[in-house]
Amino acid sequence: MKCAFCNETATVHLTQIVGEKMQKIDLCEKCAKEKGITDSMAFSLTDMLLGDETAKNHIHEGELSCPQCGFTETDFKKTGRLGCPACYETFSEIIETILKDMHKGVVHKGKTPKKFAKTQFYQTKIKRLQEDLKKAVAQEKYEEAATIRDEIAQLENLIKS
Numbered sequence: 288m289k290c291a292f293c294n295e296t297a298t299v300h301l302t303q304i305v306g307e308k309m310q311k312i313d314l315c316e317k318c319a320k321e322k323g324i325t326d327s328m329a330f331s332l333t334d335m336l337l338g339d340e341t342a343k344n345h346i347h348e349g350e351l352s353c354p355q356c357g358f359t360e361t362d363f364k365k366t367g368r369l370g371c372p373a374c375y376e377t378f379s380e381i382i383e384t385i386l387k388d389m390h391k392g393v394v395h396k397g398k399t400p401k402k403f404a405k406t407q408f409y410q411t412k413i414k415r416l417q418e419d420l421k422k423a424v425a426q427e428k429y430e431e432a433a434t435i436r437d438e439i440a441q442l443e444n445l446i447k448s
Contacts, residue, residue, distance in 0.1 A: 288300070288313045291314060292315075293315060293317070298315060300313050300314075301314070351377060351378060353378075355371050355372075357370075360381070363378055410446070413442050416442070420436060
């Protein structure tokens with residue numbers, strides 16, 4: 288096997304299992320030492336996920352630490368956990384970088400049943416059309432108002448069926 292960073296022969300093989308997902312990383316002896324993997328106290332998979340570039344940027348600015356609990360950037364990188372709710376704000380840039388690498392986006396959208404999502408879409412459209420209807424009546428555009436009224440009636444029938 289080849290090293291994930293330099294393509295030399297890998298002698299260090301790491302496996303991390305989170306939930307039902309397994310991630311494997313193969314490294315040569317040199318890269319393993321550079322990443323601090325041979326020293327079990329210094330190793331952090333979070334450091335590898337973030338990459339060296341992010342770590343260098345924060346070293347110049349001074350190490351981040353949570354104003355509420357005192358949890359430091361180093362603590363977060365070693366444990367992969369946060370100390371308190373305020374840490375989410377303090378380490379938001381680091382967390383966002385990790386999430387972008389792990390997921391499609393950084394906003395949780397959840398899942399909704401198709402029928403509910405469709406109904407929700409129609410109801411939102413009806414509300415917008417009702418506002419347009421009020422404006423059309425106020426401006427005395429009665430033909431336009433009638434068209435909007437008919438469209439609202441169609442959408443309401445779709446919701447019922």
